[in-house]
Amino acid sequence: MKKNIAIIDYGVGNTHSVKEAIELLDFDVIISDKPEKLNKADALILPGVGAFEAAMNNLRERDLIAALNKMVLEKRKPLLGICLGMQLFADDSEENGLHKGLGWISGKVKRIQDEPKLRVPHVGWNDIDVINQSPLFDRLQNKRNFYFDHSYHFVCKDEKTVAAKVNYGKGLVAAVKKNNIHGVQFHPEKSQITGLRLLKGFLNSI
């Protein structure tokens, strides 16, 4: 039977292209903001393009936070956060003021430090360095070129939760992992075949 994936719809983010990518890999996908529907899925995806505060407000308005805590922390449903979706796992973010996050992976979201010669946002194709193996990287076959587009980055409190880093300035977190919770700073849905390989790795692991 085909596995069923649910993309969490919370009003920000490009849900469309994530859906297209997963359908291409031959999985059933729904986009929903209803906890009962999300609950039935085999895995969840939290996409995101947008600003931190707006995203957290939208989750709150849709009464999703308690429901997600239950699914992800208690039932241990596999979850992949993409870009802002990953940053929401943090304790808090300093994007346009200080805002509380979901607090699933201990750490803070900070602006990429302005150094001479370093342009912010970090936009473009960059190589990731895998630090802790994760099923996400199983099918990459030595390719590790992904599309990044972000001005803020996740600073993990516990180094063990860092799955991959990317060489930009002093080095930024590119992927996080804690139990069933996976997150990537880059956009696998926009990283051509390499991105599809990463998504397939995650989907095969559920």
Place this chain on the structure above:
Amino acid sequence: MLKKRIGAALIVKDNWVVQSIGFKKYLPVGRPEIAVEFLNQWGIDEIILLDISATKNKTSVSPNLVSTCAKYCRVPLAVGGGITRIEQMENLLHSGADKITLSSSLGSNKNLISAGARQFGDQCMVAVIDFIRTEKGYYEVFDYLTGKSSGKSVIEYAKQLEQAAAGEILLQSVDRDGNYTGFEIELYRQVCNHVHIPVIALGGAGKAKHFIELFKNTEVSAACAGNIFHFTEHSVNMLKAQLVKEKNKIRMETHADYAHKQFDDKGRLLKEDDQYLKELLFIKIEKEVI
């Protein structure tokens, strides 16, 4: 290592992709979604879809058009044309766009880019500046609605847009649009020294040499071209192969990488010798499994 991006500017006029020459003449190419599909297969790094008829027709780039194109787009898609309101941006992002480009509306209202950045993040906002070089060698912002220079300094304007929270700046040369003589290197060098956000060059690309010179002499993060990518099979990966040969840091992941091929000085592929072509008949190419 962050790579230099090679982007395609898809100029759309009344729902057709066109080649544009000097912001005046237009040659029809075909349907946008077909162009998007091929550019993807050929390994483009980013697509920027600009609807140049939108502002004149008092509409904005169509969300339907964007969603049709996004279906075939596995790389970032920036869209623009006639956007004046946050709701339009939201609608376009939901239709599959990854970034929003703003151009003429910024002339009267720079707050639009700040408001967009607050809602969607600054990484989502691309400011487009069309510019001309005056006889005295100054660079001035061009207003395509009046067809004249607005007299504003490009560098000052770029700095203002950075202040207003633009995530990237795309600078398009009007003089070089469609003339294949290379990029306006001097301007890009100056702008890169004055802003800290990524700068994208567009206008004048004719062959690989132009990209090589641009990357060598400036700090631009991306170079875009429009016309040269049309009407030639594998135009993107053949261009990239020539850049890789000159040790440029470019993403090259297409199966056809043209690694050991020879090109003439116009960038056209030279014929292989007969013995090699004969052997090619017996090489089995496996289909890629994701």
